[in-house]
Amino acid sequence: MSEHQSTYEPKSAFERWLDSRLPIVRFSADLMSFPTPRNLNYWYTFGGILAFCLMVQIITGIVLAMHYDTSSHGAFMSVQREIMRDVNFGWLIRGLHANGASMFFLAVYLHILRGIYYGSYKAPREVLWWLGCVIYVLMMATAFMGYVLPWGQMSFWGAKVITNLLGAFPVVGGTITTLLWGGFSVGGPTLNRFFSLHYLLPFVIAGVVALHIWALHVPGNNNPTGVEVKGKQDTVPFHPYYTVKDLFAIMVFVILFAAVVFFIPDAFEKVDNNIEANPLVTPPHIVPEWYLLxxxxxxxxxxxxxxxxxxxxxxxxxxxxxxxxxxxxxxxxxxxxxxxxxxxxxxxxxxxxxxxxxxxxxxxxxxxxxxxxxxxxxxxxxxxxxxxxxxxxxxxxxxxxxxxxxxxxxLPVPDSLFTPVLAKSAAPAE
Ligand code: HEM
Structure with missing residues (x-):
């Protein structure tokens, strides 16, 4: 937000008092009035959709944790019986959380592809891009550990296959694996570790998202032309133009999300995961979730x-x-x-x-x-x-x-991001 001059004027005595101590209202007002390129298309709504997904995962996750048993003896039943059957709307909270992970990854893949297509990783947005990459790695770690928590066959054997990979590293591999397992195989202590980290990481992601958005507000958004903003004529204030567009996109996304949760809630689930983890029976086909395939x-x-x-x-x-x-x-x-x-x-x-x-x-x-x-x-x-x-x-x-x-x-690049917008509106109606 370096170049963006604040237009916030405290109106009451209280606002003036607060503004000189904690300018939080000024900060929010500046976010809302932030000059945003006027040609952003719907691919640019995925950032907002992702923020929505993170919020849904954190809220539903906290409620699930209230009913989840972290011991290897009780985990499976606490999910299958307590959450899915006994807790009021437990099935819905779990459906939102488990399918929410898939929706989150769907959105993040589209967000990343958009970034590559429009060259948003190039100067001056490299740090913004790297922070995004860190978020992506954290998301994969969180999802992997979350998948272990229902303690079904696929949870257990998935954890076994992936944690075993660390053992491939010479010298330190064995020690790291033992530390992660909390023993000499995947078991109760591993489940406790994964639960603890799975609870923690979404908040770390939220912190990195804050940095990501900060890094976005220094150079400002890229846009579909990749031509940098040259002046006021190229931008519109974020609110109401993009708040409304983002909200509309989130609503469409919610319809799709709801369709999955209510009509095909098991679409992404492996049937084997409804069988309790058994270290003595290896499923013939161990597969991770689709987004890691x-x-x-x-x-x-x-x-x-x-x-x-x-x-x-x-x-x-x-x-x-x-x-x-x-x-x-x-x-x-x-x-x-x-x-x-x-x-x-x-x-x-x-x-x-x-x-x-x-x-x-x-x-x-x-x-x-x-x-x-x-x-x-x-x-x-x-x-x-x-x-x-x-x-x-x-x-x-x-x-x-x-x-x-x-x-x-x-191909020839327009001299301003405004040119293609004008060309479109000036084109004769067909
Ligand atoms: C929790 C996950 C994430 C959240 C909440 C998030 C949020 C946002 C938001 C709100 C924006 C601005 C609106 C938009 O351009 O869509 C944005 C832009 C951007 N994000 Fe993310 N993001 C996330 C993950 C990622 C990842 C994984 C990457 C890349 C590896 C990434 C790369 C970018 C880039 C390059 C931009 C600038 C786009 C442009 O100006 O053209 N983000 N992000």
Whole structure:
């Protein structure tokens, strides 16, 4: 908010008194009058939608915690019987929280894709972008730990597979895993640790979101043209223009959210998770939630465990280094047809990776005392598809993006973000 001059005038004696001690009303008024580019489209409403999602997760989560039993003996029943059946509207609170996580990720993926498409990670918004990346990593950690809490089969075995990955790191791996488990395997102490962190992290996310919005208000919003605001003529005050637009988008989002919660509440749930965790029975097909599937596919595409873990971390790391990889001065892909094409191909490969991650591992299956056991995962068409997609995923960031930044012939960029707006309104009606 550095360049934005405050227009707030305290009206009463009390407001003047408060303003000279804690200018909180001035701060809120400045947020509302913040000059915002006049050409923001609906892709720019996802920030507000995400803030709404975070609020829903925190409120419903606090209510769930009131009825949740954190012991490994009571966790499953406290969810399945107490929350789902005995607590008034417990089923609704849980439905909102569990499906809310999926809605949150849907919104965050669209928010990130929007950021990449319009080049919002480029100067002067790199810190804003990195804070967003930190939020994303925190969201994944929170969701992963939350998934363990119902203490069903998928909770338990998902936790086992993912925490075991840390053991792949030489020297420190074993110690870190033991610390995280609170013992020598996933068990009661692990559940307690995950509950504690799952309660804490959303508040850390809220803190980072505050920094994210602060970092947004220093340079101001980017916009679909990627052309920076040049003066008053390019902006409108945030309120009422974008408060109303954001509220409308949130309402549409709520309708979709409600449709999921009321009509298909189990759509994202794995049936196995309605069976209590049993360390002696391994489910044949352990899968994470849909929003983590592409990373799971990258992990499984690489036969060596440590390399797989590094590739998984690297895939997320690509987002962090994106501002260094793309040095092209033109921000928006509206004027970068080649970058746009490779970006859409990248999205397609991410979806393919998601599909690969959801597939059952094929290989040699032998009967075991507690059901079928896969002894050799083998190499099959899904693995190869995942490998090709992984290769494109990394090539997009490490080869295609830097090369395009240097060589692409961009389309003419308008001299002001206002020009395309005027051109549209001046165009004859069809
Ligand atoms: C809890 C999660 C998040 C919340 C509540 C949030 C909130 C917001 C809000 C309110 C805005 C301004 C409105 C808009 O542009 O949509 C914004 C902008 C932005 N966010 Fe986020 N965000 C979150 C996660 C992320 C993530 C994960 C990333 C990227 C990895 C990210 C990157 C950005 C960028 C680059 C902008 C500037 C967009 C532009 O001006 O073109 N955000 N965010």
């Amino acid at each position: 592409p990373f799971y596919a990258i992990l499984r595409a690489i036969p060596d465990k440590l390399s797989g873990v590094l590739a998984l971390a690297g895939a997320i790391g690509m987002l962090f280094i994106l501002p260094f990889l793309d040095q092209n001065k033109v921000k928006s892909m509206r004027y970068r047809p080649a970058a746009r094409l490779y970006f859409f191909i990248w999205i397609a490969f991410c979806l393919i990776l998601g599909w690969c991650g959801s597939q059952e591992p094929q290989g040699t299956v032998i009967p075991g005392p507690a059901g079928p056991v896969i002894i050799d995962y083998g190499i099959n068409s899904v693995t190869w598809l995942a490998r090709v997609s992984t290769a494109y995923y990394f090539a997009y960031f490490l080869i295609i993006t830097p090369l395009l930044a240097m060589t692409e012939k961009t």
